[in-house]
Amino acid sequence: MTELLRLDDVACIRGDRLLFEGLSLALNRGEALWLRGPNGAGKSSLIRLAAGLLRPAAGTALRRERVALIDEAAAxxxxxxxxxxxxxxxxxxxxxxxxxxxxxxxxxxxxxxxxxxxxxxxxxxxxxxxxxxxxxxAPIWLLDEPANGMDEAAQARLVAAIARHRANGGAVMLASHFALGVPDLAELDMGALA
Known part of the structure; x- marks a missing residue:
């Protein structure tokens, strides 16, 4: 597998609060990672850090391909x-x-x-x-709560789009309160990092 995204020993501080530290992960072609955990656990911050919109307080973030991002704003x-x-x-x-x-x-x-x-x-x-x-x-999809407000039919379309993207060699990092039914999904419990 070809690595598309790597985070090495990253830490994230928002305001005066340490959200996580010592976090390392890699995302390869065809893989999907589900970031789960309670509100405020750092899911969105990790997505933004992976996108290059937020600098890690420590460690390094390396993107080997272009990134497409969904966050709270439709842009x-x-x-x-x-x-x-x-x-x-x-x-x-x-x-x-x-x-x-x-x-x-x-x-x-x-x-x-x-x-x-x-x-x-x-x-x-x-x-x-x-x-x-x-x-x-973009080969790397960073999706922060992409299914918010979607009905079941739209969620099914989202899951199918993620499957096609992965089958074509793309990778997905998904922050969500639920797994959406995406098969073969690695998990990272952000709540356990706090």
């Missing part, structure tokens, strides 16, 4: 129609419109292409964020 212009908002990210990620079309089909959002992002429900916004991740073509 889509709320005033634009969904398709135009997604096209902005396609240009940033240097992918063509066909990638966006395919990803919208995967997440069943094509019928909402002309709806302003501001008018989407919470679950639809999460699906839209997932479209952005899928269309990016």
């Amino acid at each position: 889509l212009d709320a005033e634009l129609p969904l398709r135009r908002a997604l096209d902005f990210w396609a240009r940033v990620d240097t992918v063509d419109g066909h990638s966006v079309d395919r990803a919208m089909d995967v997440m069943a959002l094509a019928p909402l292409a002309e709806v302003p992002v501001a008018m989407l429900s919470t679950g639809q916004r999460k699906r839209a964020a997932m479209v952005r991740v899928i269309a990016s073509g």
Whole structure:
């Protein structure tokens, strides 16, 4: 297996609070890691650290490939129609419109292409964020609570997208309060690190 992401002896401090220290892990092609634990255990901080948005207080984080991230913000212009908002990210990620079309089909959002992002429900916004991740073509997916607000059908689409990504050599780090039914999922209990 080819390693896509490695964290060596990392520590994370937010404010005055040490969330975790001495954490080492590797994520290889085809693997998925579920970060679980109570609120405040450091799941989101670890995702942000892995993405390079947060510096470790100690240790090193190495990403060998591009990263796509979902966090609490959809990062889509709320005033634009969904398709135009997604096209902005396609240009940033240097992918063509066909990638966006395919990803919208995967997440069943094509019928909402002309709806302003501001008018989407919470679950639809999460699906839209997932479209952005899928269309990016990034080998490393960092997904922070990606199923929040999703109904069962949308969650099934999310799980299927994760399976396809892994089958194609991608890797996934998933922070969630539940496993989503993703098969062959390694677990890291963030609550045990505190």
